[in-house]
Amino acid sequence: MSHSERMSFETNALLTPHETLQMDAHMSSSLEFLMENAGAMVARLIRQHFKSCRVLVACGPGNNGGDGYVVARYLQGWGWPVSVAPWKKPQHGSLAARAAQEWTGPIVAFEAAEAMRAELVVDAVFGAGLSRPLPEDVVHFFQHVPRCVAIDVPSGVDGVTGACWGEVPQALLTVALVRKRPGHLLEPATGRCGQVVCVDIGMPEEAFSGLKARYWENTPSLWPLPLQYEQDHKYTRGVVSLYGGAHMPGAARFASDSARHTGAGLVCVSSSEEGAALYRTVLPGCVVDQKTPYDSVKDQRRRVWVCGPGLTFKEVESVLPTLLEAQCHVIADAGALAWADGLPEKLRGVKVMTPHLGEFVRVFGPVRTSRLEAAQQASKETGSVIVLKGADTVIAAPDGRTAINRHATPALATAGSGDVLSGIIAALCASGMPAWEASCAAVWIHGEAGRQAAQAKGGWIVAEDLITFLGKARHAAEKSQKLSINR
Numbered sequence: 343m344s345h346s347e348r349m350s351f352e353t354n355a356l357l358t359p360h361e362t363l364q365m366d367a368h369m370s371s372s373l374e375f376l377m378e379n380a381g382a383m384v385a386r387l388i389r390q391h392f393k394s395c396r397v398l399v400a401c402g403p404g405n406n407g408g409d410g411y412v413v414a415r416y417l418q419g420w421g422w423p424v425s426v427a428p429w430k431k432p433q434h435g436s437l438a439a440r441a442a443q444e445w446t447g448p449i450v451a452f453e454a455a456e457a458m459r460a461e462l463v464v465d466a467v468f469g470a471g472l473s474r475p476l477p478e479d480v481v482h483f484f485q486h487v488p489r490c491v492a493i494d495v496p497s498g499v500d501g502v503t504g505a506c507w508g509e510v511p512q513a514l515l516t517v518a519l520v521r522k523r524p525g526h527l528l529e530p531a532t533g534r535c536g537q538v539v540c541v542d543i544g545m546p547e548e549a550f551s552g553l554k555a556r557y558w559e560n561t562p563s564l565w566p567l568p569l570q571y572e573q574d575h576k577y578t579r580g581v582v583s584l585y586g587g588a589h590m591p592g593a594a595r596f597a598s599d600s601a602r603h604t605g606a607g608l609v610c611v612s613s614s615e616e617g618a619a620l621y622r623t624v625l626p627g628c629v630v631d632q633k634t635p636y637d638s639v640k641d642q643r644r645r646v647w648v649c650g651p652g653l654t655f656k657e658v659e660s661v662l663p664t665l666l667e668a669q670c671h672v673i674a675d676a677g678a679l680a681w682a683d684g685l686p687e688k689l690r691g692v693k694v695m696t697p698h699l700g701e702f703v704r705v706f707g708p709v710r711t712s713r714l715e716a717a718q719q720a721s722k723e724t725g726s727v728i729v730l731k732g733a734d735t736v737i738a739a740p741d742g743r744t745a746i747n748r749h750a751t752p753a754l755a756t757a758g759s760g761d762v763l764s765g766i767i768a769a770l771c772a773s774g775m776p777a778w779e780a781s782c783a784a785v786w787i788h789g790e791a792g793r794q795a796a797q798a799k800g801g802w803i804v805a806e807d808l809i810t811f812l813g814k815a816r817h818a819a820e821k822s823q824k825l826s827i828n829r
């Protein structure tokens with residue numbers, strides 16, 4: 343059994359609406375029980391987060407609405423003043439219609455005036471599977487809502503891509519059922535969800551049979567890190583190489599320092615005569631030489647390369663084709679991405695690409711779908727892992743596995759932060775981790791280092807600060823994987 347099969351639908355796996363439908367089909371005889379549990383759990387969370395107040399539950403015609411009727415019943419049972427505003431009635435004989443029948447409390451019109459009278463509105467109009475624009479009257483209604491708790495997603499959020507089908511409600515709290523959705527982690531939806539809490543509704547294990555997770559929240563359980571062994575030497579830890587440009591040495595310095603601080607055994611920097619003299623001074627911990635790329639790749643220990651940080655078009659041109667020809671494991675960033683301007687095929691053979699959105703568009707053209715789908719498509723087409731950077735970094739593998747990282751901080755938005763990330767990925771690739779796992783781990787460690795550095799430095803950091811926290815950040819991941827580095 344492969345690693346990804348073993349971890350199918352662990353708690354950090356994310357559920358798409360399509361997978362929810364498959365589960366529901368499998369569990370058809372228990373759906374009423376699941377809806378009852380879902381409604382009860384949402385009501386309990388509301389009771390935990392809010393004082394008793396006038397609640398209006400806005401219910402749609404589907405099962406999301408069905409959950410809403412159950413919430414209303416529980417809150418009313420605890421003595422809260424509750425009304426229900428149906429946007430449309432559930433279809434006769436449906437599960438939601440049965441839940442609606444059991445609601446014997448007040449029913450009011452689905453109107454802005456009613457929304458304004460409430461102190462809290464429960465959004466149970468549409469779940470995560472909506473695939474058409476939000477109806478006007480729904481938009482208008484939610485524009486007048488004081489405080490909102492959403493079931494599954496705020497109505498109008500696409501549960502997979504995080505896109506919004508119009509102006510979606512702004513929730514304070516969103517209750518995810520069974521597992522989070524990819525959309526909960528992706529902008530712009532994340533900004534509309536408020537706090538996302540996932541609840542267990544008693545979904546049995548068997549409901550997951552036949553399903554294979556494709557999306558995960560990026561957490562350390564996704565990528566076991568290699569341990570330190572008594573017998574380790576620098577070459578077993580792994581060698582990272584990079585070509586140091588003659589004009590922008592800072593970027594190569596950030597990438598090489600980051601690789602070393604993350605655990606690479608050795609970092610080798612090749613450069614021109616002019617560059618090598620400089621790198622010998624600024625990188626005392628690295629082996630610096632003046633070898634041509636052609637000669638460098640003859641050394642079988644130098645298989646993993648960072649290519650791009652601080653390189654001009656000409657420098658990339660003189661290095662990257664040789665590295666790819668020699669089938670080295672290349673992490674392509676910055677200058678290497680600019681070199682491929684509109685011609686992604688030039689990067690064929692690269693293991694990992696790390697574009698931010700601007701670089702992504704430069705290589706692959708405008709994003710016509712969503713960032714998520716564009717990264718997946720680019721990964722499939724090129725055969726490279728795509729790390730599409732941002733506040734919600736997407737890490738897409740050519741086989742479809744996709745992780746979304748929220749373990750980060752806006753303190754990372756500082757020049758050189760991307761060079762640091764490429765060095766971390768290289769160090770983990772050099773340690774023997776497969777490209778997707780190494781990329782996911784690197785993005786998490788980068789985020790953790792950013793958080794720790796920001797805490798230590800009062801919130802504002804530069805790339806140099808980030809680098810000094812990489813060892814601690816890797817250790818934090820190891821601790822949460824319960825790995826001991828002093829076995």
Ligand SMILES: NC(=O)C1=CN([C@@H]2O[C@H](COP(=O)(O)OP(=O)(O)OC[C@H]3O[C@@H](n4cnc5c(N)ncnc54)[C@H](O)[C@@H]3O)[C@@H](O)[C@H]2O)[C@@H](O)CC1
Nearest residue numbers: 362376377380403404405406407409468469470494519520
């Ligand atoms: N397995 C699970 O995870 C469970 C999910 N449950 C709930 O089930 C929900 C999903 O239920 P559904 O698949 O019924 O989805 P929805 O509740 O989102 O309902 C969609 C319904 O709205 C209609 N609709 C959508 N847009 C419309 C428009 N513009 N005009 C008119 N009608 C429109 C559709 O035809 C469909 O009937 C989840 O959000 C969750 O709340 C719970 O009941 C418990 C179990």
Ligand SMILES: Nc1ncnc2c1ncn2[C@@H]1O[C@H](COP(=O)(O)OP(=O)(O)O)[C@@H](O)[C@H]1O
Nearest residue numbers: 731732733750751752754755757758759760761
């Ligand atoms: N607002 C933010 N929240 C979380 N992470 C961020 C944010 N802004 C930037 N980052 C992260 O910081 C890094 C910036 O990389 P990049 O844009 O390549 O910068 P540079 O080229 O200056 O090194 C990426 O890993 C990105 O995900």
Ligand SMILES: [K+]
Nearest residue numbers: 465468495497
């Ligand atoms: K909803």
